Amino acid sequence: MLKRLLPLFLFLVAFQGFAQEKVSLDYYMKPGYTYNQDIPTPESVLGFNIGEWHVSYDQVHMYMKALADASDRVKFEVIGRTYEQRPLMMLTFSHPDNLGRLNAIKFQRAQLRDPSESRNLDIEEMPAVVYMGYSVHGNEASGVNASLLAAYHFAAANEIDEDLKNIVIIMEPGINPDGINRFASWVNSNRSIHMNGDPNNRELNEAWPRGRTNHYWFDLNRDWLPVQHPESRSRIAKVQEWKPNLVLDFHEMGTNSTFFFQPGIPSRNHPLTPSKNFELTEKIAQYHAKHLDEIGSLYFTQENYDDFYYGKGSTYPDVQGQIGILFEQASSRGHLQESINGPLSFAFTIRNQFTASLSSFEAAVAMKTELNNYMRDFYIDAKSDADADTNKAYIFGLAKDNGRTFHLADMILQHKVKLYSLKEDMTVNGVDFKANKAYIVPLNQPQYRLIKGMFETRTEFQDSLFYDVSAWTLPMAFDMEFMAVNSRILNLANVEEVNTGLSMPQGKVEGAAGAYGYAFEWNEYYAPKAAYQLMDKGYNLRVAHKPFEVSAELKFGRGTILVDKGRSGASDQAFFEDLQATAQNTGIIIHSVNTGYTGGINMGSPSIDVLEKPEVALLVDGGVSSYEAGEIWHLLDQRLEMPITLLPTGLVSRADLNRYNTLIMPNGSYGNLSGSVTEDLRNWVSKGGTIIARGRALNWLSDHKIGEFTFKTATEKDSTLQKSYANFSNDRGSKVTGGAIFNVNLDLTHPLGYGYEEEELYTFRNSNQFLLPSENPYANPLIYTDAPLASGYVYPYNLEQMKNTAMIRVSAVGRGKVIGFVDNPNFRAFWFGTNKLFYNSIFFGQTISSSSAR
Structure with missing residues (x-):
């Protein structure tokens, strides 16, 4: 009994003993190591020891540079920059002999993916490679602070010199620099010298949007596959360059928990991940357990967390012959916080993360041959799977949208996947793919399993619980034509490999200066960007609500934009040059129109509306979802290059709403908007404003009589008298719609449907909010089909509830109008297929007939 109680005793002592005292380096370092005195300690550079204050990212940068300058075991490089222009650091640790031949090591690792070469490799002599990534969530700070201790140990510990001959460590000490700095600033500026750990303390309750996310409030741990942000792109380039055996991902969880390391729940692993991956993860877990036992820390494994979504840091490696390992440390969220296990000090959380870094190092050294063999066998097996697959490639593309096609191709290329451009028109199963507007991804290549993970649809699962989304089929996310093709079709295709990178296709103006007018269609992804640029220059833009034709060869559909000089005062030549510049950088084709006497409707038709330049305010702060607000901010700021106002909900009562013609309310709680604010919003909309609202914002608007939105409220009936208590959590979790893809029908004649070619559309849903269609059938531009599930998991009752409900209701x-979205059209910045619905709400919401929405 005493032996069993000893770890808990040590754990509580660790909590209690370092709650208030000055932290020494000896607290962290494992006994039995001596350190090179020429290598600077963190305290010698920072002026304080780790755990006493939260390091800011610039301090991390300063220390890592000092370390690299002092040690011949360390290589320092900047691999990119964040949105806020902070440098993204990558450090390489190894024996000096290895650092002198890094290119040769990388070349060998590339051969591990090639079965024709890997059989000839001397696996016994190959070093293992470990990626260590800390604090992708900026307010999970024990990771980034532990990275300084790990870096010091790998640079200075005398006893690991021989081990370093067998390993290369690539370390990203802070994956999310902008979030790390935001959080460090908060906790340090609210830190008391004499702390009491009260959870109500301001230090432990950071302000909106909190430090978890990057500059645009994105969760970077969901971006390993979509790679929509500079932090992710820089990291994935290095991971693909090095092909590490282990990918370590250091996180934090709730204060009242302990410490988690993988493997997670076996039944929730993705089926494309080999069972051997789980076996190796479990073997590595024994090293973590041994080291944590030595310091008396509590821990758990094979619970709560899973390895399903390949866009997370601990799962992305699993489909590439690597072992991803998630570490979750109970968070102090500051310097000291009470927990059910006693006072939880920041120093204690750091020590656990540092200990896991050392246990991972030990495992990698001991298992280097086994890990390299696993990667070699993974790709040999992948080649066999590809040979046996009756499908030999995927083809995808859009004839009328270069932007979406480009972005999907570019995303795929980030992952070292071979991609080929179609060089002649091709019809596959009745679908036309156009030359230079479609791509083919062969399956017979090393990344076979990753490609399958990108393109497959799946509706049957071993488990009904998911830590994250259950589907992310990329062509569906882009609402793009795609299909698998067999070897005969693949062999007939005239293609050219894309091996020098991709650039966005440039647009052009067809015609000359001085035309009667100019027109461009709305089907290109960046047509809204072009429209805003031209409006911002003072040109007059109008939208055609009916088709027209200039000639038999030149026909335009609904949503076409007509451009003239308006009151800009520009000369014909200056106007034409602005049109050319806009077309080139947005990829659109602008056509000259030389007469107003066009077929269909004429250029002065009442079916053409003048557009107002969008003046947008995005509500933020308070109970607003920072994720969704950030997605919208990023979409408009980065992609459309449109200035918007981030309007805190607490300032709405004082703001002059007449500055804006569009107000966006992301999903969230709006309880702090009340009284006169409600009346102000209602009056503003009534005068012609447009509100675009999502999720629970619709409930608030409807409750306050600002638009009408009604929802299904029925719950599933269950007459069972007794159920197993042990199944309670799983039964409840299975009813959560964590993220799946669904089929919806779009009214292409509605202004919100402009720019789309097909009525069938894919939408992403991660909620159980079911919006009833309006009794006015013209106010329901997007409806769920009667067979909505396209890919992913959904609880059967929820699926029934979803059928024929509204995704958008006006x-x-x-x-004015309130445009209500049930689903998020901008999900994680990679759901390109529904972005245009959101764009249309901004640009065309003003043109929707009010009588059609009553």
């Missing part, structure tokens, strides 16, 4: 308020 409600008139006076002369």
